[in-house]
Amino acid sequence: MSAAPILAAFRQSLGEAWAGGAGALLPLGFLGGAAVLVPLGIGSDVETLKAVGPGIIWVALALASLVTLERIFQSDAEDGTLDLWLQTGAPVSAIAAAKTIAHWLSAGLPLALFSPLLALMFQAEASPDLLVNAGLYALGSLAFFFWGGVGAALSATVRRGGLLISLIALPLYVPTAIFGALAMSGGPGSAGAPLFLAASTLFACAVAPYAMAAALRLAAD
Amino acid sequence: MIRGERVLFREISVAVRAGDALLLRGANGAGKTTLLRVLAGLTRPEAGRVTRAAAHHWVGHREGLKPQETPREHLKLWTQAWGSGAETDPVLTRMGLTRPADVAGRYLSAGQRRRTALARLLLEDRPVWLLDEPYTALDADGRKLVDDLIAAHRAMGGAVIAAIHGEAGFAASGDLTL
Amino acid sequence: MWSYFANPHKFLRLSDWLAPAFYSLGAACIAYGLWQGLWIVPKDEYQGGDIMRVMFVHVPAAWLAMASYSALAIASFVWFVWRHELADIAAKAIAPIGAVWTAICLSTGSIWGKPTWGTWWQWDDARMMSVLFLFFLFLGYMALRAAMDTRQKAARAGAILAMVGAINIPLIKFSVDLFTSLHQDASVITADGPKMAAVYLTPLLVSAIGHSLLFGGLVMTRMRTEIRERRIARLRSRELEAF
Amino acid sequence: MPDFDKNAAYIWACYALGALLILGTTLQVILAARAARKRLAQLAANDTDGA
Numbered sequence: 203m204s205a206a207p208i209l210a211a212f213r214q215s216l217g218e219a220w221a222g223g224a225g226a227l228l229p230l231g232f233l234g235g236a237a238v239l240v241p242l243g244i245g246s247d248v249e250t251l252k253a254v255g256p257g258i259i260w261v262a263l264a265l266a267s268l269v270t271l272e273r274i275f276q277s278d279a280e281d282g283t284l285d286l287w288l289q290t291g292a293p294v295s296a297i298a299a300a301k302t303i304a305h306w307l308s309a310g311l312p313l314a315l316f317s318p319l320l321a322l323m324f325q326a327e328a329s330p331d332l333l334v335n336a337g338l339y340a341l342g343s344l345a346f347f348f349w350g351g352v353g354a355a356l357s358a359t360v361r362r363g364g365l366l367i368s369l370i371a372l373p374l375y376v377p378t379a380i381f382g383a384l385a386m387s388g389g390p391g392s393a394g395a396p397l398f399l400a401a402s403t404l405f406a407c408a409v410a411p412y413a414m415a416a417a418l419r420l421a422a423d
Numbered sequence: 424m425i426r427g428e429r430v431l432f433r434e435i436s437v438a439v440r441a442g443d444a445l446l447l448r449g450a451n452g453a454g455k456t457t458l459l460r461v462l463a464g465l466t467r468p469e470a471g472r473v474t475r476a477a478a479h480h481w482v483g484h485r486e487g488l489k490p491q492e493t494p495r496e497h498l499k500l501w502t503q504a505w506g507s508g509a510e511t512d513p514v515l516t517r518m519g520l521t522r523p524a525d526v527a528g529r530y531l532s533a534g535q536r537r538r539t540a541l542a543r544l545l546l547e548d549r550p551v552w553l554l555d556e557p558y559t560a561l562d563a564d565g566r567k568l569v570d571d572l573i574a575a576h577r578a579m580g581g582a583v584i585a586a587i588h589g590e591a592g593f594a595a596s597g598d599l600t601l
Numbered sequence: 602m603w604s605y606f607a608n609p610h611k612f613l614r615l616s617d618w619l620a621p622a623f624y625s626l627g628a629a630c631i632a633y634g635l636w637q638g639l640w641i642v643p644k645d646e647y648q649g650g651d652i653m654r655v656m657f658v659h660v661p662a663a664w665l666a667m668a669s670y671s672a673l674a675i676a677s678f679v680w681f682v683w684r685h686e687l688a689d690i691a692a693k694a695i696a697p698i699g700a701v702w703t704a705i706c707l708s709t710g711s712i713w714g715k716p717t718w719g720t721w722w723q724w725d726d727a728r729m730m731s732v733l734f735l736f737f738l739f740l741g742y743m744a745l746r747a748a749m750d751t752r753q754k755a756a757r758a759g760a761i762l763a764m765v766g767a768i769n770i771p772l773i774k775f776s777v778d779l780f781t782s783l784h785q786d787a788s789v790i791t792a793d794g795p796k797m798a799a800v801y802l803t804p805l806l807v808s809a810i811g812h813s814l815l816f817g818g819l820v821m822t823r824m825r826t827e828i829r830e831r832r833i834a835r836l837r838s839r840e841l842e843a844f
Numbered sequence: 845m846p847d848f849d850k851n852a853a854y855i856w857a858c859y860a861l862g863a864l865l866i867l868g869t870t871l872q873v874i875l876a877a878r879a880a881r882k883r884l885a886q887l888a889a890n891d892t893d894g895a
Contacts, residue, residue, distance in 0.1 A: 206503060206504055207504040209503070209504075210500055210501070211504070213500070213503075214489070214492075217491065217492075218489060218491065221489075221490075280485070281486065281487060281488065281489060281490075282483050282484075282485025282486055282488075283489065285460075285481060285483050285485070286487045289464065289465070289479075289481055290504055352761075352762075356745060356758050356761060357745070359749075359750075359754075363748070366741075366744055366745060366748055369737070369740060369744055370741040370744075370745060372734075372741070373734040373735075373737045373738050373741070373766065373773060374765070374766075374769055376773050376776060376777070377769075377775070377776035380777065380779065380780045381776060384780065395779075398776070405772065409765070410765075413761055416757075417758065419467075420754060420757045422460075422466070423465065423467060639846050639859070640846050644848075650851060651849045651851055651855060652851040655855055655858040655859075658858055659858065662862070697869075698869065698873075701865055701869045704865065705861070705862050705865050705866070708858075708861055709861065709862060712854050712857050712858050713858065715854060716851045815870075819869065819873050822873050822874065822877050823873055823877075825880075826880045829877075829880040829883075830880050832884055833880065833884050833887055836887045836888070
């Protein structure tokens, strides 16, 4: 067995994510748009915005992952590509993971890298901490994409599966959201939180591909 | 094999040898596609098993071509995925896809998409071809091309299992009516 | 052992008398718990006075919320590994009933919270949060099953999701505990554990047994219904084919 | 009726809600079971007619 099918799946997904010329701009616009609505909704009080800012970015990341994941396996199931990937002989879990990572690279990671700017808009002090936070957002969003991928694979053959993905993924997003927000709170107990965040992301990377593989075999059946 | 509450077929055994061409026949909904998918390992049979002694190619009724993918990109991708190292240009020429080679899938005609899917058969030499309605959407030229490909494949000792609804343009070595 | 229980006919015969037995015993236990809880048990000033009587509904519901998800996960696992149809029927039967008890747990917890904490919803209570996410797991499971077009697909998709949920529960629980422990130790509901006086413990245990029996009876009845529904579907499709 | 302190309304609300949900579920389950049994009996009767 070689890694060639896995690399090819990765490459195809990257191409797919960037198709239409928008690429990462679309999710970026989504994140920006969703985040900018918040001050309009809750007012422009500096202290309030400073307090809710990190959390808003987590929520926006979770939403962005759900929005981008809706089609990743569904389109494969519809156009017959899934049948081909299942017959390459490579582990389906590895192919599913490759596709998920490709979509994370084109939607999750750019959002995380963009987060310091948003944090500044939410009145955070400019400091190197914002870059650390960007790393935490990147780490956490990877878990979002993997768990969301499970929902996406399970609802690959369901029409209007987007709502279903959200319902399935929501409880699975909880640990990441909690550890992530905790790591940025600076309060008591926040010291260990980045480690917990990393551990829960690792857990997602280890478990989700197998669930995705089982779900994709089902989608093709 | 059970689909929903319907038993499609039971106790079928399918075996092909080198040079064989097996035609699957049956009315719409009889289970031709399902049997092919079972043979390809995509669908799990309720009972029984499939023993595959050789690698196979799969061309289903969905082409597997992405809307943003051009035929050339499609063939490159699968050459890479299968590690076959085949040249794509001769294949494109053989399939009559030179002109639309760089047109994205969403702008191709149904026949051109089908030709692209069939082109995968030439990327790597695999003994068994599983074809689901290979003539769909093809013009007379295209049908002739399919017949030629199958003839060449069988001459080289390959086997074909195809679900075909109408007339087949080649002499089958066996029929299986579902 | 599994193959014995996996036989739908044997199940139908067994549940024919077992389900009514569960119903009557469960009703008797719940009635005893109600009587004790509402009339007999003295109010506990440390637990906020009479309000702690809510515990005789709330705690059994919380226990069943967790037990029913465990049962769902086990049934899914058994189906996934051994493909016994009855295990899938059980999983399908458990989910909505489990969701109902989870909803009871959430709503009574919320009503209990208002006079004790002053709010209908306490984000700092780890148990309420965990049960809320459990509720979402149930909802997702039911929605996924409903979205699949054949029963085989519903069974497979449901089993995958139930197992993914089950291995995530410890992590969710841990993260929620961590989240709440940092804010404040708000748990007023300390009604669990053997440290409770026997006057409360016995009626509570009897109530919990009663709820469990009722739950078991309902699941069995739903399984019987599902077995019959599947037979109906089979007969219908046979009629269709005869045409 | 027992006499509770200031929180009587909350207690009764809890018990009422629990009873409502449990009885409602039980009713639904039993009705569904009956309907299925009846339909199956009907179908089975038709089946033997046809055979």
